[in-house]
Amino acid sequence: MNLVCPLCHFNQHQTLFHSDKKRTYIQCQRCRLVYVSRECLPTLLEEKREYDLHENSFDDEGYHRFLSRAYDVAATETENFIYVKNALDFGCGPAPVLAATLSRNIAEVSFFDPLYFPCLPDKRQQFDLITCTEAIEHFHTPHEEWHWIVSRLSENGVFIVMTKRVISASRFAQWHYKNDLTHVSFFSDFTFTYLAAKSALTVSFPSDDIAVFKRI
Numbered sequence: 425m426n427l428v429c430p431l432c433h434f435n436q437h438q439t440l441f442h443s444d445k446k447r448t449y450i451q452c453q454r455c456r457l458v459y460v461s462r463e464c465l466p467t468l469l470e471e472k473r474e475y476d477l478h479e480n481s482f483d484d485e486g487y488h489r490f491l492s493r494a495y496d497v498a499a500t501e502t503e504n505f506i507y508v509k510n511a512l513d514f515g516c517g518p519a520p521v522l523a524a525t526l527s528r529n530i531a532e533v534s535f536f537d538p539l540y541f542p543c544l545p546d547k548r549q550q551f552d553l554i555t556c557t558e559a560i561e562h563f564h565t566p567h568e569e570w571h572w573i574v575s576r577l578s579e580n581g582v583f584i585v586m587t588k589r590v591i592s593a594s595r596f597a598q599w600h601y602k603n604d605l606t607h608v609s610f611f612s613d614f615t616f617t618y619l620a621a622k623s624a625l626t627v628s629f630p631s632d633d634i635a636v637f638k639r640i
């Protein structure tokens with residue numbers, strides 16, 4: 425297959441991982457990212473329509489509970505390991521609930537979302553804490569976003585990612601997570617470990633959908 429991995433840009437060994445009625449999924453054999461083939465990427469309008477169906481709002485208790493798991497990891501980090509002067513919630517969606525909770529309890533938080541809050545923070549600004557909850561699986565060009573985020577992480581910074589991870593091809597075939605048409609990049613422990621090594625970060629997995637990256 426003549427494809428280029430959207431994460432590590434390797435242009436060999438991109439193999440078919442899974443296909444169904446709607447989409448084809450490719451796996452890069454270097455970083456092991458699973459990604460949908462480029463002709464299956466949703467348009468901006470299709471993405472917006474799908475996001476607007478999700479009722480992620482400040483009033484939604486389930487959403488608060490869901491995000492509290494990422495918040496708890498951030499709180500543990502800040503209590504025990506890092507002093508956070510400023511933080512960034514990358515890909516916060518229409519309701520920056522996590523950013524609001526972090527702001528109340530931990531530090532000043534900026535937030536960014538390409539659709540809802542598209543103003544990126546100043547290029548020179550560094551963050552001690554960056555969170556990305558249920559957003560990385562939406563990245564069409566994860567290489568670009570990954571490098572942007574890592575370049576903004578301060579010397580002792582922590583980056584917390586929440587996304588469900590790929591376990592195997594057979595589990596993937598039954599996985600509801602892949603059926604959301606806005607989910608286009610699927611990471612695994614291997615992929616996150618690869619990225620950490622490439623970026624001089626450590627990675628740990630405190631739960632099955634949270635990964636924590638730190639500067640070595």
Ligand SMILES: [Zn+2]
Binds near residue numbers: 455
């Ligand atoms: Zn790759």
